[in-house]
Amino acid sequence: MSGVTTIDFGHPDETRTFTHGRVDIVRVGPSTIAQLSLEPGWHWGEDVKPLAGTDTCQARHVGFMESGRLQVTMEDGTQLDIGPGETYVIEPGHDARVVGNEPVVALEFATDTAERFARIS
Numbered sequence: 001m002s003g004v005t006t007i008d009f010g011h012p013d014e015t016r017t018f019t020h021g022r023v024d025i026v027r028v029g030p031s032t033i034a035q036l037s038l039e040p041g042w043h044w045g046e047d048v049k050p051l052a053g054t055d056t057c058q059a060r061h062v063g064f065m066e067s068g069r070l071q072v073t074m075e076d077g078t079q080l081d082i083g084p085g086e087t088y089v090i091e092p093g094h095d096a097r098v099v100g101n102e103p104v105v106a107l108e109f110a111t112d113t114a115e116r117f118a119r120i121s
Contacts, residue, residue: 009035019047020098031109038068038104043097061090061108068104072096 005028012024012035020042024035044057052058056075070082075093082088090096098104 005029007033018051021047034108036063036104036106036108038070038098038106040098040101040103042104043095045095045097056093056095057090058092060092061088063088063106063108066105066107068102068106069099070096070104070106071099 007026007028009024009026013027014025016023016025020040021036021038024037026033026035048057049055065082065084065086065088067084069084071079072082072090073079073095074091081099
């Protein structure tokens with residue numbers, strides 16, 4: 001077995017679509033990586049909440065923002081915008097929305113999140 005593996009989001013192992021977005025998933029060994037593509041107007045509370053069945057997102061996200069801006073609001077009211085070039089950790093108990101007119105493209109590395117995000121139970 002080679003010591004080098006490549007990942008191609010052009011041919012993901014799985015794609016999940018939902019209103020205003022999609023997530024492409026690739027698996028390499030024990031790791032799962034997700035590429036989120038969220039259109040302007042995407043809002044977790046409207047577009048993913050019906051799939052999740054919870055009042056707020058209960059996943060922990062660890063990722064890197066390639067483009068666009070994502071506004072995250074925690075249950076306690078804390079709010080933060082994440083922009084291009086920034087890495088992030090978002091703990092469970094949040095809502096999020098795309099702000100502005102540019103789509104959000106982000107890579108997420110937490111195996112649990114990538115496996116669960118926008119999956120229909």
